[in-house]
Amino acid sequence: xxxxxLTKDLSFSRIIHGLWRLSDWNKSNEEVVxxxxxxxxxxxxxxxxxxxxxxxxxxxKFGNALALKPALRKQMEIVTKCGIKLVSHNRPGHSIKSYDxxxxxILSSVNQSLKNFQTNYIDVLLIHRPDPxxxxxxxxxxxxxxxxEGKVRYFGVSNFKRSQFKLLQSYLDFPLITNQIELSAYHLxxxxxxxxxxxxxxxxxxxxWSPLAxxxxxxxxxxxxxxxRSKLELIAGDIGAQGIDEVLYAWLLIHPANIMxxxxxxxxxxxESAIRxxxxxxxxxxxxxxxxxxxxxxxx
Numbered sequence: 177x178x179x180x181x182l183t184k185d186l187s188f189s190r191i192i193h194g195l196w197r198l199s200d201w202n203k204s205n206e207e208v209v210x211x212x213x214x215x216x217x218x219x220x221x222x223x224x225x226x227x228x229x230x231x232x233x234x235x236x237k238f239g240n241a242l243a244l245k246p247a248l249r250k251q252m253e254i255v256t257k258c259g260i261k262l263v264s265h266n267r268p269g270h271s272i273k274s275y276d277x278x279x280x281x282i283l284s285s286v287n288q289s290l291k292n293f294q295t296n297y298i299d300v301l302l303i304h305r306p307d308p309x310x311x312x313x314x315x316x317x318x319x320x321x322x323x324x325e326g327k328v329r330y331f332g333v334s335n336f337k338r339s340q341f342k343l344l345q346s347y348l349d350f351p352l353i354t355n356q357i358e359l360s361a362y363h364l365x366x367x368x369x370x371x372x373x374x375x376x377x378x379x380x381x382x383x384x385w386s387p388l389a390x391x392x393x394x395x396x397x398x399x400x401x402x403x404x405r406s407k408l409e410l411i412a413g414d415i416g417a418q419g420i421d422e423v424l425y426a427w428l429l430i431h432p433a434n435i436m437x438x439x440x441x442x443x444x445x446x447x448e449s450a451i452r453x454x455x456x457x458x459x460x461x462x463x464x465x466x467x468x469x470x471x472x473x474x475x476x
Contacts, residue, residue, distance in 0.1 A: 177219025178454060180381045180436055182353045186299065186330055188222040188253055190429070191450045192383060194440030195223060198237055199230030201442035208241035209248070214444045216251050218451055224356075224383065224438050226257035226304055227285050232266040235292035243294050254293060255383075257304035257334055257356075258285035275307035282318035286327055301328045302356055306340045316347040323350070332356070334385075338374045345378075355382050359435060361427050361470045362389035362404060376433050387437040387450075388424055400472055407469040415456050418449065425453035427466055 178190035193215050203211065212223075225235050235256065242249055259277050261270045289298060301322065303315065322328040331348075333341060334356035345352050355375055357366045359382065366372050375382045388394075393401050393408070408420035417423050428435045439450045468474055 177221075177451070180434055182300075182381060183330060186253070186353070188381075188383075188436055189220045190436055190454065191220050191447070192222040192224050192255075192436050192438045193220050193447065194385070194438040195225050195234050195238055196229050196440050197442065198234040203442060205237075205241040205244055208238065209244050211442060211444060212241065212248060212252075213245075215447065216248065218448070220447070220451075221251060222253045222255065222436075224255045225289075226260075226302075227289055228257075228260050228262050228304070231262070231264050235289055239291075239293040239295070246294075249295055253299040254295065255300045255302065255356075256289050256293075256298055257302040258282055258289070259304040259307060275305055275309065277303055277307040277310045277315050279314040279318040279321075282315065283321065286322055290327060297326060298328045300330045300332055300353065302332045302334045302354070303336070303344070304334050306333075306336050310344075312344050312347040315344060319348065319350075332380075334383075336371075338370050341374060341378075351378075352380070354380050356385055356438075357382055358386050359384035359428055359437075360387050360389040360393075361408075361424055361466050362393050362401065364467075364470060372433055381434040381436055384428055384435050384437045385440075387428055387439070388421055393420070393424070400470070403472075404466070404469050407466060411458070411462050411466065415458060415462070417456055418452065421446070421449045422453045422456060423458070423466075425450045426456040426458040427463060429453055430458050430463060 179187045180190055181187045227235060259275055261274050261276050263270050263273055286301060319331050330353045332352050332354035336355055341355060357371055359366055393405055408423045412420050412423050425437055428437050437450060439447050441447055
């Protein structure tokens with residue numbers, strides 16, 4: 177498994193396992209442990225969470241599984257996010273869906289995540305969404321305190337555009353180390369608006385959520401999706417891929433931005449598809465062929 181060096185003492189597995197739907201998989205704690213161990217055995221050591229996943233249940237479910245084999249914690253990197261507040265019976269104090277990047281909320285969210293995971297540190301904390309009411313000085317104070325207390329090793333953001341990233345970074349004495357953004361051959365916004373360019377400018381490797389476009393390419397009857405699906409099937413045959421999902425992962429993996437796709441499946445066979453994509457011989461011409469079909473036109 178390839179590794180991506182984010183800092184001198186922190187690296188991620190190139191393929192990241194996403195736990196967004198963990199509570200939907202209906203796995204026992206023992207089955208979750210088995211999935212974790214299968215990932216670790218394959219070299220996938222980075223696990224992506226957020227406080228709100230599963231209506232605030234996924235972190236705890238993961239932590240309960242880890243409690244069966246606590247030694248696994250030292251073999252992995254845990255990423256989690258905060259900053260979104262959902263109306264939920266699990267959070268009775270929330271009256272409206274909103275963003276909250278206040279110092280108080282960040283600190284309380286992290287303390288709850290630590291309890292959920294049954295660990296004393298988080299490897300990377302991300303602000304989940306840009307907050308139009310954000311006071312960057314409060315975020316900076318929260319990050320600094322968490323770092324000094326040893327509760328969080330490093331920090332990043334998720335879904336931040338260039339100006340939002342730059343704003344928060346300007347208040348920090350240490351670098352944000354990643355931006356988790358939507359990237360796929362079907363959703364090109366972050367390729368086109370400078371978000372991915374900023375990652376390369378800042379020399380940070382982005383995490384890619386929904387690298388398979390949430391299944392839209394497989395299921396949509398939209399003409400663009402059908403054309404893209406046909407192109408991916410043709411290229412899959414040319415390069416020896418077992419399915420178009422592998423081609424979609426390979427399309428991200430060969431990009432020079434060092435993209436780290438998040439695979440959000442409880443089926444290990446689907447996770448293996450992303451692993452196989454690391455070795456697919458996708459060429460530059462094939463990359464542009466996919467891009468132009470996805471755009472619906474030739475490049476300028």
